Amino acid sequence: MTEPTPESSQSTGLVRRRRALVAISCCAAAIVAIIVLGVVLSENVLYFQTVSEAVRDRSEQGTDRLRLAGEVVPGSVTETARGVRFEVTDGKTTAEVVHRGDPPDLFEDAATKEIPVVCEGHWGSGEAFASDRILIRHGNEYKPPKVDQDGAEEPK
Amino acid sequence: MKAFVGVFALALGTVSSVFGVIVLGLGLKKRDERMLELGRRFVFGVLAAAVLAFLAMEWALLSHDFSLEYVYENNARATPLLYTIAGLWANLEGSIILWALVLAGYLAFAARRFRDRSTDPLVAWATLVGLAVALFFFALMLGPANPFKTLSPTPSDGLGPNPLLQNHPLMAIHPPMLYLGYVGFTLPFSFAIAALATGRFGEGWLADIRRATLIAWGFLTVGIILGGWWSYEVLGWGGYWAWDPVENASLLPWLTGTAFIHSVIVQERRGMLRVWNLSLVIATFSLTILGTFLTRSGVLDSVHSFTESPIGPWLLSFLAVVAAVGIGLIAWRGDRLRAPGRIDSPVSRESAFLGNNLIFAALAFVVLLGTVYPLLAEALQGRQLSVGEPYFNRMTTPLGLVLLFLMAVAPALPWRAASGEVLQRRLLVPAWIGGLTMVVALLLGTNGITDSVTFGLAAFALAGIARQMVVGARAQGRANGVAWPAATLRAIRSNPRLYGGLIVHTGIVLIAIALVASSSYSTRREVRLTRDNTVNVSGYSLTYLGSRITDTKQKVTVHARIRVERDGDALGVLTPAISSFPGRTSGIGTPAVKTGIVRDLYLTLVSSPTERERVTVGVQVNSMIVWLWIGGGVVALGTLVALMPSLRRRSQRDPLGADDAEPRVLEGASA
Structure with a gap:
């Protein structure tokens, strides 16, 4: 169904440069995305x-x-x-x-x-x-949320 | 007796899956066709076992046999019939019976469908993997999550299901739908592993599981939407989605599954994205297991965490095995997985699909991070925290908008490379319609730019879909000389996969519009009302007429009767209620909803009538909520259309028109 595209030796340099460009922009986008993610996450933590x-x-x-x-x-x-x-x-x-x-x-x-x-x-x-x-926690109602000695609810 | 039948069924299921795995494994090793044919038959043993276990539990529930601990905890003599039947999936142990039944059903369906190919190593491997998964769930029930544990002495009455689970009939269908979706992804998973194991990772295995994947995806979609509906009708906070861990757990496999059903098309057509497709299938299956772990082991706090149980480590180990096998196989086959094709132009169908996949993967990552972050933070920092809804909303909104844009553009893009002329012909008019809609929305003063952009993109996408349908129907009409209704049907029949997909897209656009409208144009107020006193809230006038108490064995309910008028028109009497169930501390509210095409009026009883006949009522006006459910229906319809057999049976060259109903053996290495 698919056939490999023949690449002439002239275009390899061009292709390589384009690939490098794509790779760099992908990395940049990923870094920006991670920073945005971290900032938004830390702002919305309760x-x-x-x-x-x-x-x-x-x-x-x-x-x-x-x-x-x-x-x-x-x-x-x-x-x-x-x-x-x-x-x-x-x-x-x-x-x-x-x-x-x-x-x-x-x-x-x-x-x-x-x-x-x-x-x-x-x-x-x-x-x-x-x-x-x-x-108010619904949880399993036969065992109401436990309160330990410090009074903190046990993490579920 | 019932416990005995149940445990016998579980043992039968375990033994059948063990024997099936062993016989198939040996058969594959020795290339013995008789053994492969024999091994396949154990699937039906597993199915029989699962049916038997299911019937034993339903029998115990229906006969209120409280000698079983599960029945004691999830049923009472006063529980109505519907919730008695639904009690099977009201709690963890019973849910696993349902899980096993659905899994056995899918495996038997596959075994029957591929009965002529039982000696094909691909099918044999897939059956083996499916049986191994079944073995895990049967072993889970025989071991730490035994639903047939007995109590002695037998209590005279049970505790009844959790009040939230016996307050709305949707409870009877939402979990089975979700499970049909979740478990359905086992088939694509087992075929993916089989493809890796046999080295036939061309396009053959994709064709084999195309239908199964679509069926699972359709059920999962409907299950998620029904879950939102249940939440809206029962929980009484007026919303349908709260980014609760359980909701996220169902959304995660949906996101990767949706990415998969799109990227499959690229592989079928161009032979690309092989590793990616295998990874998506394995990820989807892993996420269903992770979701079950997160929600059922009690590690995360959730309004849905009805149970805490010791199965956490089991699920986690199973997840680790699944992920390790998947990643290991891909790494092992890595050198042979190189795709023969590549992307020629950034403006082409395949790059649009690639973009779609990246966005879906990003969405899955965002949701997964927000869901498990509390766990990570507690493990690393030792602090308990939760991730607020704004995180999810702010991160998913822009991604959703990009998806909406791709949905408008991608179906019009040709494969390989698009010429400017083609783009203009196909996209110019829809783009204008979208742009105009956006401007009109801005002028009408929608809340913020995001809403206007959403409405504009939605119009763009709908116009594009309409154009494509009209063009298709017109071509059929001209070719066959029939009027447009018949021509439309013919067009759909000639390429159900394409038109089914477009119908699904229409449903998704409706859902997107409803999501934005309901989150931006809804109001909530709380009012205190005394008897016969009228207040005006958000354009409605509400009069408290008094309250009424109904008392059944199941529950005691206080109904507040509130007469509603809008602009002088009587809209009837709404009765929000609070019910209390015997033996339970907190009352459960039941909202009263007046559903409309444009807006819903949603009343909740915040506090029951005091001695001075005063009630507090939550009044919410929610915009366009009903379109969420309508959109869900349209998606289901589109999925059904996409599953129809095509009239163009032989046109295998074009995957968008291909029909894979007939089993065909394609050798994997097509390049």
């Missing part, structure tokens, strides 16, 4: 931190977004005009969270139970962590 880690790294974290993992302190939930305010703890450190939007239904049990949550947001200008998304 660190997952326990309350202790988050409070410790607060100054260097600035207002970058992160996921804060802990348990809701029973009875700490109060309603605000735009959502709820509550405290999360990992057993060692406790932080206040101001959440915009309604909390998941699971919060109805928050007066009595310690509910494991992951809050997504950033440290605000005030004391509290400003959250706009609360994740």
Whole structure:
């Protein structure tokens, strides 16, 4: 179906130069692509931190977004005009969270139970962590997310 | 009893695959045709075993036999019939039964199709590889993921499936579709390994698995779209795709598989890209295994991670073996894989295909990196993190736009080299239509340049497809003197592969438009409503009429009744709901969706009615979502057309018109 193209000796030099050009531009494109990839990736990484880690790294974290993992302190939930305010703890450190939007239904049990949550947001200008998304792990419901001694959820 | 039948079936499957592999291996070594003929028959033993295991589990589920641990965990007496049947794929162990059944089905299909060539070493090798894969999955079920484990004493009732898995009927078809896609890529993989093993890596093996690849690809596409639909109708966040690891796991083999069905055409036509095609097939199969590993071993956090199980190391080892065998064989055959052809001009069909393949490979890399980066970071840095959606969106959007452009241009490019005159004749009008659409979109004030470019390229591609169809139909009409509907059908029948491909492209363009429209022109608000009180949100007025509670054995559901009007027209009463399932802590929301051609109104019950009869309702207006599902349907239709046998049976010279329904033995080294 295919036949090799005959190459005259004159055109080999030209072909070789063209090939080199193609190879160089491919390398350049690949390098640019890798840099773009690295930059975009590092800009969009969300660190997952326990309350202790988050409070410790607060100054260097600035207002970058992160996921804060802990348990809701029973009875700490109060309603605000735009959502709820509550405290999360990992057993060692406790932080206040101001959440915009309604909390998941699971919060109805928050007066009595310690509910494991992951809050997504950033440290605000005030004391509290400003959250706009609360994740509750679905996982396998017969074994609710485990909380080890440090209070951190075990990586799944 | 059921456990006994089940374990017997698993043992039968294991033994059949072991014997099949041994007999075929010996037959190949001794060049003994009788042994090859015998070895092929073990495939049907594997099929019988898989059917038996499937029936045993369904029987146990239907009879609520809680002496089986799997039934206890994924079924309850109150589980409705549909979700009882679907319970087989609600969890890991059962899913592997389905996986084995689908795999055995594909292997038997291939064994039957190539029954006249059972002594052909290529077919024998492919059967051997297929049986080896089957052996792995049967061994998995006999060992660490045994679905027929028993419990003693027998509990009186089961726990029921995960609430998310018993809340929408799509659950009954989405996983089987996905599995038909995933597992279907085993056939191309086994033929690729067979081609490498026999040294016949010409175009013969590609022709043999063309249909199987298309079938697998079609199922995978439909499975992914149904998954998005399920997510939209069940999860209640109003979206259909969240770059969740499980979603990515299904997208990755789709990307490499799509690259493969394009690059195959270049090899068929020009004999080029041999190593690349073999690599793509092996990569696609490896990615299905990697996806299963990522989602089923629990290494990644995911909303889908319904199970954590000890099969991780097994899958990882299997993946390592697959990758090592694939790469090793390619390296071993490397010197003989040199392609006889080469690209003559950068403006030609083959370079467009090459560009398409590079973009698909880049997309696969971007998605793979984003998916496994959390694992790498945790291993290297010891920090837990997740990669946010903006990474995926920002990286995939430009690549997607290039693909859209190629889709508009490539079908019009001739092979080898394009002359300016041909390009002008074929592309000028579509390009003008695309350009005008882009300008109009910009003037109408679309959100940002990306959207306008997408709409412009979509119009460019659609116009090109329409032109090609009209030209084809007109030629048939003139040649046969028939009116245009008959001429169109004749054109399609004469070259189903080409027109099927164009129909698939149409579906993809619709999906691209829907993706952009839904992500740019959707709004979300949350409103608090008290009884009989009306609010206006995004052009709709919503009135809360009160709530209603239904109580079945399966679940207790609170429905909020909300009357919807738009511009004075009553649109009916929507009832978003929250259900709670016995024994489960969190409630599961069920959104209420009013689907329209231009926009959907999507209501979710964020919090159930309080004592003061106040509810919080999430109100979303999503643009053009329905076109995602319509586009999926068009893609499925196009795939079916491409699978039709061609009327031009003998025109084997032109692969775009070639039909490979008849088995033919091509010697590999065509050069």
